[in-house]
Amino acid sequence: MDAAEQVVLQLVGTPWAFLAVGLVLAVGSIVVFLPSQAMVVAIGTLLVGGQGGIVPVALLVVAATIGMVLGDLGLFHLARSADLGARSWFARPKVRKARESIDERYRAAPGRIAVLGRFIPMGRLTTNLVAADSGLDVRRFLLSCLLADAVWAAYCVGIAAATGAWSRDQPFLVTVLAVVASILLGLGISAVEKAVRRRSEAAAAA
Numbered sequence: 001m002d003a004a005e006q007v008v009l010q011l012v013g014t015p016w017a018f019l020a021v022g023l024v025l026a027v028g029s030i031v032v033f034l035p036s037q038a039m040v041v042a043i044g045t046l047l048v049g050g051q052g053g054i055v056p057v058a059l060l061v062v063a064a065t066i067g068m069v070l071g072d073l074g075l076f077h078l079a080r081s082a083d084l085g086a087r088s089w090f091a092r093p094k095v096r097k098a099r100e101s102i103d104e105r106y107r108a109a110p111g112r113i114a115v116l117g118r119f120i121p122m123g124r125l126t127t128n129l130v131a132a133d134s135g136l137d138v139r140r141f142l143l144s145c146l147l148a149d150a151v152w153a154a155y156c157v158g159i160a161a162a163t164g165a166w167s168r169d170q171p172f173l174v175t176v177l178a179v180v181a182s183i184l185l186g187l188g189i190s191a192v193e194k195a196v197r198r199r200s201e202a203a204a205a206a
Contacts, residue, residue, distance in 0.1 A: 018059055020039075022070075024067070025040070026067040026074070028124075029125065030071070032125050040156040041160050042160075044057065044156060057157055060157055061157050064152075065146070068124075068145070069146060072145040072149070073141075075125070075128045076138070077132075079133070103130060103133065106130050106136065113127055113144075118149070119155075120190060159177075
């Protein structure tokens with residue numbers, strides 16, 4: 001952790017911070033174990049606590065969004081070229097049933113599902129693979145990613161801004177709290193979304 005803190009502290013205040021955030025989030029589309037959210041929140045906390053004003057904070061949101069969109073598009077095209085639907089494990093009955101359920105919801109509201117996926121562990125990877133498998137138009141996929149990634153980036157930086165006033169000396173404590181809050185928020189959103197969907201299905205069947 002000390003080494004990670006030193007790297008982040010050295011990056012803050014330089015243009016390399018925004019480039020590093022973009023690269024980590026782009027690669028994080030596939031390499032899901034990278035501490036992408038922790039990095040964004042930590043740098044955001046230090047930026048909010050600095051004297052740079054709103055400009056570097058806004059640039060952080062833009063850099064994070066661009067990096068995520070590029071990574072999402074890369075995974076989308078990679079998954080399509082690999083023809084996931086033809087893979088034996090992807091055609092198993094349980095997997096196929098789950099795919100059909102998610103595909104229908106994704107095609108109906110790709111933006112909503114993409115936003116939800118950004119707040120659930122492995123959700124970004126899963127929704128991108130589902131989008132590639134569902135045959136979703138690239139333009140709709142791009143728009144859904146722009147929405148979801150911008151919301152996620154603004155959330156992370158917002159957490160940093162909301163807590164930066166009292167946590168400038170412990171930015172990594174805020175990082176841990178933000179990650180936990182993100183997971184809890186994602187689970188809450190998922191539970192609400194499932195409840196609404198089940199109620200709609202029940203009303204339609206009645």
